[in-house]
Amino acid sequence: VPAPRTIALLGPQGATPDVGAVVRELGIKGPIALVSAGYQERESDDAELVAALGVPAVNLTLHARGKHVFKHAPEFTAAYQARQQRLRHMQGFYRTRLDGTEDAARKISLRYVEPELLEQEEKVSVDQFRHMDNDHVERCQAVRAAFDRAWSPDNIEPLAKHRREVRELMATTDALVISGGHVASLLNRLQLFDVLGNVGAKPIIAWSAGAMVLTDRVVLFHDYPPYGSDIAQVLDAGFGLVPGFVVLPDARRRINLDAQAGIQRFARRMAPATCVAMDHGARLIFEDGAVRSARATRLTTTGEAERDWAGEPTRFSTPYLHGIHV
């Protein structure tokens, strides 16, 4: 997919959305193609959202279209659900492996040996996480690719009809806006209806889950899950329009930004990608693939939460990881 010229990633919108200001700054007059499929059943409750945009918008109703497809294409639906079930199982197994590596890393870190060796072992642990992350993404992509080979959308009605309609609707718009919500649902609906294949060079504005799916790797995270603790996990590949970034929305509520060791390991694990925590008001503006401006918190490989990060390039000071060029 050719990268659009301008992409704006925003933090959660909450009660005081700032998306309208970005629409104005980018000079978008509308109409805008709106994707709110991440809200699932609440997809069509978009009146406040459209008002916040400040320009006319047409909701692509991807969630509703998906339901329609699943209702009227039973064989395709059965295969699609089987694929999703397989991906869910794979996610669980990958997650179990992460736990095992986390346990091993913790045990090793407590051994009474020279600190230099422990530091080296920590790098080995990070490498193992990186390997598992990469392997998981590759396997997910393989499952999706096999499915796509078996089920050409052109041969499935009403999917082909909906894809045509989405393409035609998008042709009448000046920009694409993707809201937050359920990130897996959003990823799947955007793929199913090939929305990003139709965007061309039009600007894209996306926030929270919408921002996550535009990167090349969607990472699920929560330092305070209801069951106590958890480890970040890669969900799948994103659309890769903003490569080299890991977007972490709603960071204040979900990340312990004071946990230096945790931030360090996470940033090293995701390197060379730049890890960006985005709360309400945060933004990342890309122009022709490069950061034009930023207002966000960058998580660094030295374990810091750099709260006033303005988009300076990320540099790695030590050659501690296999395959990472410094």
Add this chain to the structure above:
Amino acid sequence: MTPQIAALVNGPKTREAVDAFMAANTFPIVSGSSCTFVWRGDAEAVHLKHWVFGLPSSQQLQRVEGTDVWHLTLQLPEGSRVEYKLEIVRNGHGEWIQDPLNQYRARDPFGANSVAHSTGYAVPSWVHPDPTAAKGHVDEIWIDSNTFGRRGFGLYIPARFRRSRTYPVLVVHDGHDYMRYASLTTILDNLIDRLEIADAIVVLTSSPDRLKEYADDERHAKFLTEELVPYVQRLLPISDAPQNRCLMGASFGAVASLSTAYRYPGVYGRLLLQSGSFAFTDIGDRNPRGPRFDPIVAMINRYRAEPTVVSEKVFVSVGMYESLIYENRSLVPVLMSTGMDVRYVEARDGHNWENWRDRLRDGLSWLLPGPFLHVYE
């Protein structure tokens, strides 16, 4: 002696002074790790009656000389929650009462107890009704069982239920008691609304003879697995994947959950076992807990001798202040040895419904997680 009691002991013993002491404090008086129980009135003796395993279950309150104030201080570790009553002895007869100076009560099938909260304990916010949370509802349904005859059960249907979706199913032993005494439906509403647990169909079972049917009775396992769950599956769109089937229970209900999964391995992928009555013996088959436990001892001994995979994920919780802590602590490594994913939580609490209530978020969100990890709005 707490400073407040010391001031009373060392001060004037007038009625006005005692009235001022009573008005100035909330009871029990909790300060740091000390918890001072107080009762005011005329009696021959006053005893604190509690169910904290490891402490004498009856402890005498001392009278502040020259007054009608009685007091007893216990050291309670941070985060403790203790249920108790006061025994007032008059004319040689003891009467057990709830503490009139303490507003906190916990209800159970036998009535209600007073509750002392030590420093660091707070009733979780998610057990209270949240007016903004969408509410599910409970229907009462009957099944004509070949095993047990006509039986009623409750069916919790989550808010925003849709027939086009498939739901996990949670089978709760003593389900009606969980509703009455552990705020189960409120908790389900809240945790589902917060996306912390999955939208689930919850089957609330109750037994007229639980001490027999829950004690590794093959009829119970058969009733659940071959009759009740399939019956619910005919009524509602519930998943048949083991990952989406969870058994839950407390005390004998936990035994029934484990026993059913043991008898039907591969059917129930999730178990939530609270304060299980998992009695066992290391030698011989006699146990001190009485004949009701004999079938349980036989089952747990058999399982300990040859542990097998009975589920995928098992959440075990128990109170540190209950006698069953030993049995539960002993079971956990046995479960883990099979390779099952086991999570174990201990709380500074006893064998009671509010302990089980307070652990539901931990257990249910781990066993049947909602989409909170996937939602970024």
